[in-house]
Amino acid sequence: MRNSGAMLILTFIAILILQAAGVSPPGKPRLTSCRSPEKETFTCWWEPGGDGGLPTTYALYYHLENSETVYECPDYRTAGENSCFFNKNDTSLWVNYNITVVASNALGKNISDPVEVDVVYIVQPNTPEHVTAVVVHDEQGPFVRVSWEKPRTADTRSGWITLLYQLRVKQEKDKEWEEYNAGMQKYYNVFSLHPDKEYMVQVRCKPDHGFWSEWTQTTYVKMPDYITRERSLWIMITIFFVFIVVILTWTLNVKRNSVKLCLLPAVPGPKIKGFDKQLLKSGKSEEVFNTLVIQGFPPTTDYDNLLVEYLEVFDNEEQELVLDGKDLSEDCMKSKSPSDIDSGRGSCDSHTLLLEKCMDGREGSGSNQHQYSQHGETRWASTESSESQGPEPGSPDSANGRGKTWPVVFSSPQPQPHHHYPVGAAKPAYHSVPEILNHLSPHAMSSNYHQLNHQDILQQERRFSKPACRHSQSYNQFNLDGIDTSAPGVAPSPSLEYVEVQRVNPENMLLLRPLSDPNREPEGSDCTREDYSKVKEVTSNNILLLQRDMSHQCVDDYSQADQCTTQQPPHPCKPAVHQSNSGMPQEAIRVMGNGYVDSTVLINLAPST
Amino acid sequence: MTQGSRLCFAVAVLMCAFVSINGVGLNDLLERASQLSDKLHSLSTSLTNDLDSHFPPVGRVMMPRPSMCHTSSLQVPNDKDQALKVPEDELLSLARSLLLAWSDPLALLSSEASSLAHPERNTIDSKTKELQENINSLGAGLEHVFNKMDSTSDNLSSLPFYTNSLGQDKTSRLVNFHFLLSCFRRDSHKIDSFLKVLRCRAAKKRPEMC
Numbered sequence: 105m106r107n108s109g110a111m112l113i114l115t116f117i118a119i120l121i122l123q124a125a126g127v128s129p130p131g132k133p134r135l136t137s138c139r140s141p142e143k144e145t146f147t148c149w150w151e152p153g154g155d156g157g158l159p160t161t162y163a164l165y166y167h168l169e170n171s172e173t174v175y176e177c178p179d180y181r182t183a184g185e186n187s188c189f190f191n192k193n194d195t196s197l198w199v200n201y202n203i204t205v206v207a208s209n210a211l212g213k214n215i216s217d218p219v220e221v222d223v224v225y226i227v228q229p230n231t232p233e234h235v236t237a238v239v240v241h242d243e244q245g246p247f248v249r250v251s252w253e254k255p256r257t258a259d260t261r262s263g264w265i266t267l268l269y270q271l272r273v274k275q276e277k278d279k280e281w282e283e284y285n286a287g288m289q290k291y292y293n294v295f296s297l298h299p300d301k302e303y304m305v306q307v308r309c310k311p312d313h314g315f316w317s318e319w320t321q322t323t324y325v326k327m328p329d330y331i332t333r334e335r336s337l338w339i340m341i342t343i344f345f346v347f348i349v350v351i352l353t354w355t356l357n358v359k360r361n362s363v364k365l366c367l368l369p370a371v372p373g374p375k376i377k378g379f380d381k382q383l384l385k386s387g388k389s390e391e392v393f394n395t396l397v398i399q400g401f402p403p404t405t406d407y408d409n410l411l412v413e414y415l416e417v418f419d420n421e422e423q424e425l426v427l428d429g430k431d432l433s434e435d436c437m438k439s440k441s442p443s444d445i446d447s448g449r450g451s452c453d454s455h456t457l458l459l460e461k462c463m464d465g466r467e468g469s470g471s472n473q474h475q476y477s478q479h480g481e482t483r484w485a486s487t488e489s490s491e492s493q494g495p496e497p498g499s500p501d502s503a504n505g506r507g508k509t510w511p512v513v514f515s516s517p518q519p520q521p522h523h524h525y526p527v528g529a530a531k532p533a534y535h536s537v538p539e540i541l542n543h544l545s546p547h548a549m550s551s552n553y554h555q556l557n558h559q560d561i562l563q564q565e566r567r568f569s570k571p572a573c574r575h576s577q578s579y580n581q582f583n584l585d586g587i588d589t590s591a592p593g594v595a596p597s598p599s600l601e602y603v604e605v606q607r608v609n610p611e612n613m614l615l616l617r618p619l620s621d622p623n624r625e626p627e628g629s630d631c632t633r634e635d636y637s638k639v640k641e642v643t644s645n646n647i648l649l650l651q652r653d654m655s656h657q658c659v660d661d662y663s664q665a666d667q668c669t670t671q672q673p674p675h676p677c678k679p680a681v682h683q684s685n686s687g688m689p690q691e692a693i694r695v696m697g698n699g700y701v702d703s704t705v706l707i708n709l710a711p712s713t
Numbered sequence: 714m715t716q717g718s719r720l721c722f723a724v725a726v727l728m729c730a731f732v733s734i735n736g737v738g739l740n741d742l743l744e745r746a747s748q749l750s751d752k753l754h755s756l757s758t759s760l761t762n763d764l765d766s767h768f769p770p771v772g773r774v775m776m777p778r779p780s781m782c783h784t785s786s787l788q789v790p791n792d793k794d795q796a797l798k799v800p801e802d803e804l805l806s807l808a809r810s811l812l813l814a815w816s817d818p819l820a821l822l823s824s825e826a827s828s829l830a831h832p833e834r835n836t837i838d839s840k841t842k843e844l845q846e847n848i849n850s851l852g853a854g855l856e857h858v859f860n861k862m863d864s865t866s867d868n869l870s871s872l873p874f875y876t877n878s879l880g881q882d883k884t885s886r887l888v889n890f891h892f893l894l895s896c897f898r899r900d901s902h903k904i905d906s907f908l909k910v911l912r913c914r915a916a917k918k919r920p921e922m923c
Contacts, residue, residue, distance in 0.1 A: 196792060198791065198899055224899075262913055264796070264909075312905070
């Protein structure tokens with residue numbers, strides 16, 4: 105009792121002394137892992153817990169599951185420090201090993217926790233051996249063939265262990281490896297590697313049920329520099345297409361004219377006869393449309409066009425005429441309403457011409473060629489003017505109804521060398537009336553003036569709907585002398601004299617001469633006093649076909665453009681005519697007995713008679 | 714057709730039928746069997762891992778020892794040298810015996826899997842059922858192999874399984890389930906190993922695979 109107590113106290117004191125000295129029993133060891141490389145042997149490793157300052161020995165003890173016999177580790181050396189190697193004889197499969205490690209030193213020992221191990225579950229083979237990576241050149245392109253050997257210890261030949269292989273590839277600079285499973289074969293072809301690059305290859309293996317081995321040492325392989333077939337194909341395709349494009353471009357360039365013709369067919373320009381595109385560009389539409397005036401088109405149904413009426417022309421003040429002329433031009437301009445679509449009227453309405461002619465006339469040039477009658481009587485198939493032209497003497501329009509004025513300028517008594525108005529120009533002759541009036545003013549007696557009521561003209565212009573500026577080429581015989589001597593100061597005296605149509609040329613020209621013309625030749629008609637030509641008929645072109653023979657007297661009606669009531673009619677027929685004219689019902693042209701076309705019904709006669 | 718030609722035709726047809734039935738070579742049969750047994754063992758391993766994920770520590774204490782597996786009485790080679798010495802038919806019969814011994818326990822396991830007190834119950838259930846199917850197909854395949862090998866004797870060991878239920882309380886049921894599964898895991902590994910040895914032994918034409 106005392107001894108045991110003393111022993112205890114002594115032990116306690118010894119421990120304290122030992123601990124003060126820094127020594128202690130060993131720490132508890134711990135088994136870290138047990139592995140079998142080929143399912144035939146296995147090795148266990150432990151880590152010591154601490155030696156306690158004293159030399160410590162470790163012992164591994166094990167016993168199998170179905171027996172209690174404890175065996176110690178047969179081999180502590182083969183596997184290295186703190187390991188136990190179990191050779192073939194000591195290894196049993198499908199049996200649990202209960203393994204413990206005991207650490208012991210001078211002061212004591214320590215036992216690790218027991219570990220149950222079944223060898224078949226701890227298989228981890230060695231690394232594969234002899235890894236080789238070879239570049240193989242193929243028609244598809246080069247690739248790398250990696251081949252290796254099985255780990256030396258593994259017996260796969262008998263089927264005792266089945267190994268599955270895996271390899272991984274990467275470039276030096278890459279972070280991630282590219283892994284490939286090779287199955288049970290011992291080679292692998294790696295494709296899609298970049299040319300002219302160096303790759304690292306590693307291989308490892310695993311049993312069918314077990315742990316992966318360690319990776320082998322790195323094997324390096326360098327890919328050759330090559331152009332992939334796909335890329336070379338694309339390069340060829342690109343070159344081919346570039347070539348095609350170049351060819352096409354060059355061809356197009358050479359044939360650009362025909363290509364332009366093909367893609368952008370020429371738009372046919374206006375090919376209207378007499379149409380001047382330049383005029384259109386310049387913006388003066390009236391000049392443009394002047395050219396479109398077709399002489400004689402459309403045929404007017406209004407036969408009043410054919411009436412040749414007398415216009416009373418009187419010699420007003422030249423200033424007035426001039427002013428009137430100007431006004432006329434301005435009015436002509438103003439009257440250019442949009443409704444004046446009638447192209448035929450354009451020529452007649454061309455105020456510019458009027459001005460020009462006015463200017464020319466004043467200059468006294470001989471270019472006074474305003475045979476307005478050239479335009480034919482159709483032009484003067486005027487308008488219904490609703491306004492009264494009362495104040496104007498010789499105003500052709502009456503206050504009410506419809507009237508027609510025939511501003512026909514008749515020629516002077518003497519047969520004058522006439523000047524044909526150029527057909528193509530189609531200058532409105534009537535605009536030149538003031539000029540004519542100006543020129544003819546000094547010869548009031550010998551020359552006849554037709555005063556155009558400018559208002560009438562305006563109204564005619566407004567209502568003029570027939571492109572009647574046809575080139576019925578009648579010309580006036582102007583008294584050139586009268587024309588030349590322009591005496592602006594002289595105001596034409598309002599005198600009226602009738603002119604008659606002498607004859608009609610084959611060229612549709614009315615040869616006019618005043619009635620008082622001593623040189624007048626008889627037409628071979630019986631009516632010597634009456635120098636009228638009878639209208640035989642009116643053709644479709646508004647051409648008056650005059651009769652050659654006038655057998656009967658000229659109890660006549662003649663178309664008169666204005667009231668001749670105010671004038672002193674040199675012929676007795678006239679008043680009669682005039683009277684008879686009044687009160688005529690409105691109707692179309694009536695052919696009176698002696699062949700005259702009576703258009704008086706269409707004339708709005710002023711109640712001046 | 715003459716009678717002679719008819720006869721030749723019939724013989725040819727019969728031979729073709731015979732060859733087609735038995736046309737699959739032993740190598741291919743064993744290859745297929747090895748694949749099945751490999752799958753079997755993988756399934757059992759994953760089942761064990763699933764169970765271990767939420768296993769109570771007390772269960773490990775309660776776990777019966779592996780020697781108490783109902784198939785422990787079967788004598789099998791313990792190491793490679795022994796195994797390589799065993800003739801093929803014996804290896805085959807060992808494999809077949811083990812396989813046969815587990816058809817009943819697996820039925821029990823699959824019936825009990827759905828009511829296990831385990832969070833991974835559903836996964837365990839589905840895997841157990843898959844296990845059962847694989848065993849049946851492997852058993853049929855091994856029948857063919859046996860027939861192919863022309864064994865003289867069919868010495869299958871009988872390894873009866875008498876347990877009807879896994880236990881009364883959920884813990885014991887869980888523990889017993891785990892125990893049974895661990896026994897099966899080992900036995901499936903045995904089967905797999907034996908069949909792979911047989912496979913390599915028969916595949917003399919393809920040495921690269923073994």
